[in-house]
Amino acid sequence: MLSRRFLLLQIVLILLLTVGCGLEQETDTPKKLTIGVVSYEQGTVSLDKYNRFKEYIAQKTHSLVELEPAYNELQAIEQIQRKQWDIVFAPPGLVAIAINKELYIPLFSMGGVSSRQRSLLVVLDDKPIQKIGDLAYKTIALGQKGSAAGYYVPLYDLYGLTLAQIRFAPTPKTILQWLSEGSVDAGALSEIDFELYRHQFPTIKFRILHTSRWIPSGVVLLGSTVERNLQQQIQKAMSEAPADITADAGYVPTAKIPNYQQFIKLVEKVIPLEERVKQTPAVLRFEEQSEKSKVSQ
CATH class of the missing domain: 3.40.190.10 (Periplasmic binding protein-like II)
Known part of the structure; x- marks a missing residue:
């Protein structure tokens, strides 16, 4: 009877260790983030300015970060609707679509009043x-x-x-x-x-x-499907980013996010x-x- 209980106890311990190792491996797996931008015909040249931002976010969030361009708004709309982009440097038309459908969260303005x-x-x-x-x-x-x-x-x-x-x-x-x-x-x-x-x-x-x-100016958007703790990490990292990185990426951490309600009504x-x-x-x-x-x- 004791030997049977001992055997059951060993099995339970093995299962706990196995589950624990699995969770540890899952925790150690780097998170993946995709940055979406609209590039038009400038291609690689216009994407270079996001490289330092990409490396910075990867370092601060311990994530695998990739940059995915869309060469026109139609491609960008499709990616937004499919929630394929986690961070989006969105021009105004895309902002209105993304916010209106509650797919994305506005994080930072991509310019001050003069950039309207x-x-x-x-x-x-x-x-x-x-x-x-x-x-x-x-x-x-x-x-x-x-x-x-x-x-x-x-x-x-x-x-x-x-x-x-x-x-x-x-x-x-x-x-x-x-x-x-x-x-x-x-x-x-x-x-x-x-x-x-x-x-x-x-x-x-x-x-x-x-x-x-x-x-209104463009906005940096964050996907609502991004895990909450990771959302906080991204927001903190972007707000504390060096000025040369924010300038290259084209957002202003201290600028007020524009009110899009009237523009959303226009689009509707x-x-x-x-x-x-x-x-x-x-x-x-x-x-x-x-x-x-x-x-x-």
């Missing part, structure tokens, strides 16, 4: 287009879905018009290229991108037709139009309003 941007509607200077209403039945170039300055804000400002066609450019530079070729009548892009790329077309004279409201008003933007012609108003217009006529 606006959306521009740009035409060639010799075009007889003088106001937004003159764009009716014209061909317009927009950015990809997910872009604040290239997609959501211009669609909001163009609401009520019927356009001959909307073309979607993969990059802001492409919009200016299409304008220079005459394949579109107007194009939408951010004020920052316009100043960055316009000089690459020295023989072309562009004119700003319309300047939008201010758009535009979303019902998305079924219409790919139609030819593109009628940028709701069916109810269209029917009322017919009756009034």
Whole structure:
């Protein structure tokens, strides 16, 4: 009887030791973190500035950290919706989507008040287009879905018009290229991108037709699926990071996170139009309003 109890006790001890070793191995396994950024066509050059941040976070959180670029907003939206990115350096359009669906937590602002941007509607200077209403039945170039300055804000400002066609450019530079070729009548892009790329077309004279409201700055987002203790480690590390690392990565630990409530409402008003933007012609108003217009006529 005693020997049987002793045998059972040995089995229990072995099982406890086995479970304990398994937990220890699991604890020792490095955590994995993925940093998501939108890189456009700059590729490796624009990603280099995140390398020191990547190494810093890996060291401070004892994690395996990888950098995963998306080369347009559509790819970024897919990664955000699938929760594939743990830390996201998100431009405004992506911030609105991520926060609104409660998939991500805002951590830090990617700039102060001066970094706010606006959306521009740009035409060639010799075009007889003088106001937004003159764009009716014209061909317009927009950015990809997910872009604040290239997609959501211009669609909001163009609401009520019927356009001959909307073309979607993969990059802001492409919009200016299409304008220079005459394949579109107007194009939408951010004020920052316009100043960055316009000089690459020295023989072309562009004119700003319309300047939008201010758009809030981008935000560094943290995935809600990241374990809470790790969330705290990441936030602490980022708030204490050296100034040269935060400058390269493009966030400001001391800046106030912008209030996105109004911008989220703007995006929500535009979303019902998305079924219409790919139609030819593109009628940028709701069916109810269209029917009322017919009756009034």
